[in-house]
Amino acid sequence: MSSSGTIVMPGERISAIEEVAKSKRVILGPGLRRLDDTVVASKAGPLRHKEPNTFWVDNYQRRYVPARGDLVLGIVKAKAGDQYRVDIGSADLASISYLSFEAATKKNRPDLNPGDLIYARVLVASADVEPELVCVNSNGKRGKLGQLADGFFFKCSLNLGRVLLRENCPALAALTRRLPYEIAVGVNGRIWLKAHSLRETIALTNAILALEQAGYAEIDKVCDNLEDFLQA
Amino acid sequence: MFMNSNLFEPGKSKQEKQFIQLAVKQNQRFDGRRSNECRDVELTFGSDWGTVAVSLNDTKVLAQVTCDMGAPTTSRPYEGKLQLNVSIGGVAFLDEMQSTYDQRFLTLNSQLERTFRSSRCLDLESLCVAAEKHVWCIRVDINVLNHDGNLYDASTIATLAALMHFRRPDVTYANDELRIYTEKERELIPLLFLHYPVSVTYCIYKSNPQPLVDPTLLEENAADSVIVLSFNSYQELCTLNAGGTVPTNVRTIMQCARYAATRCKAIVEFIRKTLALDEERRLQGTGPSQGLLALLGENKHKLSFKQLMEGYQKQDSPTLQDSQMEVDAAQTSEKPNVAEVPVKEEQPIKQETGKLVQDAKPMDTSTWLPQEATNDQELPTPSRVVSLKVGKGKNRAKNKANKKQQQLAKKQNHSDSEEEVTQVI
Numbered sequence: 001m002s003s004s005g006t007i008v009m010p011g012e013r014i015s016a017i018e019e020v021a022k023s024k025r026v027i028l029g030p031g032l033r034r035l036d037d038t039v040v041a042s043k044a045g046p047l048r049h050k051e052p053n054t055f056w057v058d059n060y061q062r063r064y065v066p067a068r069g070d071l072v073l074g075i076v077k078a079k080a081g082d083q084y085r086v087d088i089g090s091a092d093l094a095s096i097s098y099l100s101f102e103a104a105t106k107k108n109r110p111d112l113n114p115g116d117l118i119y120a121r122v123l124v125a126s127a128d129v130e131p132e133l134v135c136v137n138s139n140g141k142r143g144k145l146g147q148l149a150d151g152f153f154f155k156c157s158l159n160l161g162r163v164l165l166r167e168n169c170p171a172l173a174a175l176t177r178r179l180p181y182e183i184a185v186g187v188n189g190r191i192w193l194k195a196h197s198l199r200e201t202i203a204l205t206n207a208i209l210a211l212e213q214a215g216y217a218e219i220d221k222v223c224d225n226l227e228d229f230l231q232a
Numbered sequence: 233m234f235m236n237s238n239l240f241e242p243g244k245s246k247q248e249k250q251f252i253q254l255a256v257k258q259n260q261r262f263d264g265r266r267s268n269e270c271r272d273v274e275l276t277f278g279s280d281w282g283t284v285a286v287s288l289n290d291t292k293v294l295a296q297v298t299c300d301m302g303a304p305t306t307s308r309p310y311e312g313k314l315q316l317n318v319s320i321g322g323v324a325f326l327d328e329m330q331s332t333y334d335q336r337f338l339t340l341n342s343q344l345e346r347t348f349r350s351s352r353c354l355d356l357e358s359l360c361v362a363a364e365k366h367v368w369c370i371r372v373d374i375n376v377l378n379h380d381g382n383l384y385d386a387s388t389i390a391t392l393a394a395l396m397h398f399r400r401p402d403v404t405y406a407n408d409e410l411r412i413y414t415e416k417e418r419e420l421i422p423l424l425f426l427h428y429p430v431s432v433t434y435c436i437y438k439s440n441p442q443p444l445v446d447p448t449l450l451e452e453n454a455a456d457s458v459i460v461l462s463f464n465s466y467q468e469l470c471t472l473n474a475g476g477t478v479p480t481n482v483r484t485i486m487q488c489a490r491y492a493a494t495r496c497k498a499i500v501e502f503i504r505k506t507l508a509l510d511e512e513r514r515l516q517g518t519g520p521s522q523g524l525l526a527l528l529g530e531n532k533h534k535l536s537f538k539q540l541m542e543g544y545q546k547q548d549s550p551t552l553q554d555s556q557m558e559v560d561a562a563q564t565s566e567k568p569n570v571a572e573v574p575v576k577e578e579q580p581i582k583q584e585t586g587k588l589v590q591d592a593k594p595m596d597t598s599t600w601l602p603q604e605a606t607n608d609q610e611l612p613t614p615s616r617v618v619s620l621k622v623g624k625g626k627n628r629a630k631n632k633a634n635k636k637q638q639q640l641a642k643k644q645n646h647s648d649s650e651e652e653v654t655q656v657i
Contacts (some may be wrong), residue, residue: 021530075245075246075247110241111371113246115245115246116246117245117246117247148247151247151251152247152248152249152251153245153247154242154248155242192247196249198254198255198258198260199260201251202255202260205262206262
């Protein structure tokens with residue numbers, strides 16, 4: 001991935017991509033849009049490129065727009081009929097059926113109350129219908145999904161959530177070398193964290209929130225300083 | 233309004249609240265402060281008179297004072313007007329409904345009104361130019377730029393600093409003709425004050441009797457009750473706002489009040505120092521001429537509480553601990569000598585400013601301080617607002633003085649102190 005870092009603004013025509021498109025197919029990621037023969041940015045931020053042909057705009061955002069397959073953290077807001085209403089940070093509340101939990105039947109309902117935190121996958125995401133979540137995979141197993149108890153939960157930007165979820169992200173690995181902890185990161189910019197002691201949880205939270213200010217290149221530098229947070 | 237409108241606000245979910253309760257129980261705060269430690273206060277003065285930006289770490293408030301001529305109200309024909317305008321549109325995680333009608337912001341507004349208007353901190357009569365015709369209308373615009381908890385303190389500090397920094401043009405009124413002089417013709421005049429009130433905010437949790445001072449947004453949202461105390465620089469109580477659901481101990485409130493009184497005094501002292509520094513800078517002719525962005529960014533115009541008041545805090549801390557020890561001691565013994573300590577400190581100040589204090593009709597600290605200290609019974613204040621206004625202080629002080637004697641005789645049984653409670657509320 002190259003971080004060419006040219007800043008594009010919404011409505012800006014990006015001729016660089018058009019050049020590439022003449023010779024081969026290109027994939028336009030989030031923040032880019034095709035209008036007839038031209039490529040136009042729809043969000044502001046640095047333009048990113050991944051070989052061979054993927055382009056996207058890495059804009060700073062805190063409002064989550066649901067997409068199918070995303071792993072999200074949600075807070076149960078209410079019970080409605082045979083569904084729970086869950087706040088996942090999007091414009092609408094999402095819904096999750098009583099039956100989309102592991103080993104749940106009509107008789108054996110999951111025990112969730114308003115205010116509980118769940119880790120779920122987005123099943124249906126459309127502009128016109130409210131999003132729907134599931135807490136099981138296609139085999140009916142829960143995997144790592146389901147209710148999250150104890151620990152601390154906080155919100156961050158969507159970018160930070162994505163950075164932490166990258167396969168080669170050095171941050172979580174660097175933290176693991178210091179302390180054992182459990183973490184659940186949602187692409188909706190919400191993070192759940194649990195360490196042995198309260199003190200460690202606070203330190204980890206502060207360390208992760210400090211990454212918010214760091215660019216792609218500075219992550220390593222911040223990670224080296226993580227010890228400061230743990231000692232503080 | 234969306235159902236999930238508090239989406240981006242920290243501290244609103246069950247998980248966060250539970251965690252904060254636990255953290256408070258273990259005396260841990262997220263930014264590593266102790267429970268009685270405040271954040272640093274930073275003041276930045278703008279190029280105009282009466283423009284001040286205050287930041288408590290991430291909480292940022294901008295106050296601007298303007299004045300113009302207007303007609304007085306018929307009920308108070310000899311007094312100028314003071315208008316306080318709070319706007320919280322700048323806080324991104326609140327939607328329109330929340331920033332206009334949310335309970336907290338109505339509270340903030342009334343808190344400011346009570347601290348500055350009801351306590352009559354400005355000498356409004358000095359703002360009268362011609363009775364029943366022309367008076368100065370002073371308008372304070374308080375703009376919340378970022379909200380990370382403790383808006384009360386940030387706004388009161390900003391308002392007070394802006395009012396103290398502000399200068400109005402000179403004016404003459406002769407033969408039905410009003411003449412306002414420009415800065416070049418005559419020097420601008422600062423406003424006259426009767427006293428200088430500032431607030432201090434505390435958060436109280438069910439899990440720990442020790443209150444937290446200067447809460448962040450996370451702590452404030454997770455708190456069971458929030459207490460806001462306003463004191464002026466003579467350490468007289470101007471406003472007390474105690475809401476929430478925790479049964480609050482009188483002892484806790486007294487402990488808060490004692491600390492808050494010294495803290496308020498220190499802050500007013502700090503504002504005075506910064507004003508002097510700003511004056512110096514203006515005389516040198518290299519006055520600040522940056523825009524808002526530069527004001528809030530990191531630059532040399534920032535005046536920090538921790539730097540300026542370093543010596544003061546060191547001096548202050550031992551006496552503070554002493555007074556807290558005395559509160560504790562007072563609980564066990566019959567606490568006759570506690571009363572005398574604050575009174576003795578008061579007297580020299582009062583003599584100097586005796587006239588001003590009389591005008592302000594302040595509550596006599598010597599009567600209310602020990603009086604309340606004798607009540608160590610639980611005072612439940614579930615979601616109720618207790619407000620003590622300075623204006624009514626005198627009568628109440630007399631009542632209290634009588635009561636105190638009765639109480640000492642009866643050795644304060646329970647029913648007695650309950651009477652006392654209802655009266656205050």
